[in-house]
Each structure stands twice: as C-alpha cells, then as structure tokens.
Amino acid sequence: MHYFLTRDTFLISDSHFGHEAVLSKEPSRLRSAFECGFKDFDSYSVYLWNSALSEKSRIWHLGDLYFGKGYKILKKLNGTKTLIVGNNDIGKFEYVKGLKSWHVCSKLSLQIPERKLIKERLKARFGKECLKNIYLNAVVCDFEDERIMFSHFPVFNRKARDRFGAARDVLDETFKLARCSLNIHGHLHSRDSGNSFCINVSCERLRFMPRKLSEILSLHKKRVDFYD
Template sequence: MSKLWINEELWIASDTHFGHARILEKEPSRITTMHQEGEEGDVFEWMLRRWNRSITPKEPLLHLGDVAGKEGRAYLGRLHGEKHLLLGNHDLKNLPMLQEAGFLIHTGIKLYIPQEEEILESLKRRFSSKRLKEERYLHAIVADLGMERILFSHLPVFDINPFDHRYESSKRVLEALYEEAHCTLNIHGHTHSYDTPNSFCLNASWEKSEMRPMRLRELLFRFRNKSI
C-alpha cells in the first residue's frame, strides 16, 4: 500500500471505545464535557456527532486502536471517513465487527521509509522472525513527515506502567523498532488522560485530542511547541 495517505492532512484518533460503558467510569471527563456543551443523553452518540462534524465521508483517518467495546456496532458503521486502524489491545476480539464497519486493518510492522528491509532484518536477528509474527500487540507504522520520523502505535514506547505487564514483550520489540528506525516522535494512544514523561511521545487518545479526531498537522504543531 502506498504511504501517500499519510500526510499532514491525515486525521488521527485513538481510544474512542464506542459502546464500552466501563470507559465512562474510568474517564468521566467525556460525560462532563458533553454536559458542558449543553447536551444530554448517549455519550457515544455525542462522540459520533463530534467525529462526523470533523471528517467528511471520504477523508482518510488513522485510528491508533481501541475503537469500540462489544456494544459498539451501532455506532461504527455511521462514522465518516476512510478508516484505517492500527490494532489496539481491545480490538483483537472485535475484528469481524470492525471489518464489517469498513475499517481497513493494519497489523504487524509497516515501514514507509527507505531503510525498510535493513531494519526488518535487524529486528529478525534480535528477536527472530517467529517472534515478530506472533507478538499479539506488535502493530506499528513508521513514516517520514517533514523533519520527523514518526512511529505510530497504540502502545507508547519507553513507558513503565505496572498494569501493562502483558504487553511488555511486544513493547520491547516496539521500542527496538523506534531505536533501529531512528524515530523522532511516537504518536500513540492507550494511556487516555495520562501522558508519559517522555518528550518524544505524543498522546492522541480521545481525552487528549479535544474529544475529536485531529489533523496530523495539529498534532505536529503541538509536538513542536512542546519541544521548545
């Protein structure tokens, strides 16, 4: 697949968790923000409206994982955009539902950079081809954009979270990829309202993106200003 869809106008979203009621207990800011806007009712319908006000039906969007809970089917088919999905941990059990809703699923490691073969061979030497194929949570895209070499992933790199032990094996490979590819920025999800302490990580979770999809150029502007 061509990398042409990855440009500054690309929409980015992460950790929407449509239909996942438990997320509203963990992240009550979704309900609070909806009420502040004078709206009531179904939070996920409110999220859907915010999504569709941002994106036209045919614009490309890269979702960085955890799209929906098992009750999310009613929302997914109505989301605007040409929806690319980099799998998150909650997506693995919902693949048929996501594919039926039109999501284009990206799995494993995809490198849109000149050193693709060299980097993949190095990772195979370090971790073995078998391990690269079998890591359940190892899903990433690397692409150059302007002065940045960006690692897009669901899990953040080099973040120590005591509740993420089951992802550690995949994260070790993901972090090696970040280093081998000489990335300068990791745009990730997974952490919701928590930001990692790393200046090279940018959290695109729903709670950190004004509760709407954001253009990649908006995220890059944030990163550049954070780095000053």
C-alpha cells in the first residue's frame, strides 16, 4: 500500500485518547486543557484536532492512539487518517482498520527503490522472521530533498533493557541502510531524543495540535521548537 503524503499532510503522535495514567506522567496535558477552559484533556485534544483539520485534510498519527473507551473518540476526528502502529496500539489497531476514513500501517513499509535489497540485508543480519515483528512499523519515503522514516519509536534512543529492542534494532539498521536523513517519530512525549536528525511529533511537543509536514520541516531546519 502507498501511503499518501504531501506538504499539507498533518502529523501528530501519542494522543492516548481515554488514557488516565498518562495525565499524571505528562502534567502539561491537563494544565493546558484547564487553561483553555476545558474540563478534560480528551475534549481539548479533539477540539484542537478539528480546529486544524477539515474533513478533506490528511493526517498521519505516529502511534499510541487510544486506550479503553478512547475508541469512542476516533469517529469524532476530522480528516483522512493513517495510523502507524505504536507499541500501545497492539491488540487495538484491528478496530481502527474497520473505521471509515482510517488506514493502518502495521509493517515496515519501504517506499524507496532499494526496498528489496534492504529487506534482504535485514533478514541476513536479524533472521528471516525479523520483518514479522509486531512492533516493527514504519514508513520510509523520499520527500523533497529528504529521505524520511516515519515511525512511533525514535531511532538510536532507548533504555538499556528496552523490551522492544528486537524491533528497534531492525528499525535502527533500516534507517542506516536506507540512508535516511530524518526520523519523524513519537513515543517520547515531552522528552527529546537528543539526535539532530530526529523530530518528535508527540502531542506534547506540538502543543497538542496537529501540524503540517511543511511547518514541521521548516521549524526543524531553523531549530525552533513548538514547545519553546
């Protein structure tokens, strides 16, 4: 499947709709919602999403979409939506596949000429089954003068004993073999990867509003952060 991408495609990650625990881990969520007159974060998040996007807009969500009853929110969101599966979407994304205007990337999708060679090299190094890892989900494509990996996990940034290590090893190697120039990712929420080639689009870093790819790339080149 080809995942449609333009300068006007919106991006965001880690919405965690319906997830109570994340509110204590990321206090800026409720603080921002209360400051803007909302009683809960999900209502605030939906408001910002639909303020930015029309029904005709396109958006890529880079993982960790919803928890529990948060699935009820998905039908309220404007736009044609693509979910790149994150670690917390496992066991849930089949429901998303059944929704109108939602598409799901649940594999490593290399939309570049060298894809066959890269996959052969990955299998040679990590084993024939490596590409079947349920946590290995990303899109690699050429966009203007960049080769970008869109993924939930950031490359070359993890805990010493990361339980998703097997998938992330393949992701890191793919980034190198494909000679990617940028990794646009989520997972880290308000934290930063520390790598100049990584752009964190977790909602905390975008002030909770989806942003166009053109805007994200422009600010990255100027080293300006939405959060500043």
